[in-house]
Amino acid sequence: MASLDMDGPFALDSKAIQSKVAGNPGNFALGTMTGNKRFAVRIVGRSDDNLQKTLLKELKRGTGQPGFFARLFAGKKRINAFKFSHARDAQAAFSKECRNFHNFGGSKKLANKAHPAPPPGVKAACEYCKGK
Numbered sequence: 001m002a003s004l005d006m007d008g009p010f011a012l013d014s015k016a017i018q019s020k021v022a023g024n025p026g027n028f029a030l031g032t033m034t035g036n037k038r039f040a041v042r043i044v045g046r047s048d049d050n051l052q053k054t055l056l057k058e059l060k061r062g063t064g065q066p067g068f069f070a071r072l073f074a075g076k077k078r079i080n081a082f083k084f085s086h087a088r089d090a091q092a093a094f095s096k097e098c099r100n101f102h103n104f105g106g107s108k109k110l111a112n113k114a115h116p117a118p119p120p121g122v123k124a125a126c127e128y129c130k131g132k
Contacts (some may be wrong), residue, residue, distance in 0.1 A: 008083035009039040026051035027087040044100040048090035082118035090119035102128040
């Protein structure tokens with residue numbers, strides 16, 4: 001079974017983000033808590049400089065939240081939890097985001113629309129795409 005190697009899950013709200021997450025580079029996963037108290041990953045992402053600020057921005061934007069009619073008619077669950085980990089730098093955050101993207105099914109299973117891009121100004125290839 002794939003592992004995010006992150007702290008959490010925590011409730012996806014500004015209070016939890018501000019009290020748990022520092023302003024360093026890092027990675028996050030957004031998801032839902034299932035009925036059996038398991039975290040179901042829906043989105044993986046990263047911040048190259050300030051993880052707390054990035055998570056607060058994602059919360060404000062409503063990233064990954066189904067629209068009103070999708071919730072009403074399709075029973076789609078709202079993203080209500082997050083996990084996170086800090087990284088030593090943007091390159092390390094990119095590498096972990098790629099690992100999580102591939103380990104959790106890529107765009108076929110996650111709500112991520114595209115493969116993670118490297119940090120601006122960094123020429124890095126995804127080490128998990130090699131040979132594919």
